[in-house]
Amino acid sequence: MSIYVYVTRKSDPLVGEGPDISAKEWAELVANDPDLSIADPPDGLRTTETVYAVWNDYPGGHPAWFGLCEGIIEVKGIDETILNKLRNFSNKLGARIVSEMGEEFS
Numbered sequence: 001m002s003i004y005v006y007v008t009r010k011s012d013p014l015v016g017e018g019p020d021i022s023a024k025e026w027a028e029l030v031a032n033d034p035d036l037s038i039a040d041p042p043d044g045l046r047t048t049e050t051v052y053a054v055w056n057d058y059p060g061g062h063p064a065w066f067g068l069c070e071g072i073i074e075v076k077g078i079d080e081t082i083l084n085k086l087r088n089f090s091n092k093l094g095a096r097i098v099s100e101m102g103e104e105f106s
Contacts, residue, residue, distance in 0.1 A: 003099050005100075
């Protein structure tokens with residue numbers, strides 16, 4: 001099963017109330033990460049309110065996509081490599097990592 005995992009400053013990423021990660025912060029984070037670039041995703045992923053970043057050389061054999069939507073960074077499905085990338089995000093942004101099921105990652 002593939003679940004959504006979020007990097008957020010909000011107490012509950014599904015409620016939407018609380019401090020956002022700004023588009024400027026996201027753009028700076030991506031610009032300073034040599035693995036990532038802002039890009040438009042394949043048609044099936046694209047939404048107008050999400051700013052996407054892609055990790056083209058992700059070692060899982062396919063690009064990994066991260067999206068900033070409504071002040072939260074999200075990714076669907078994680079492994080240890082992506083979790084480490086999310087840890088990097090959360091450390092730099094003063095945020096936490098939580099799944100849609102409420103599981104916290106450290």
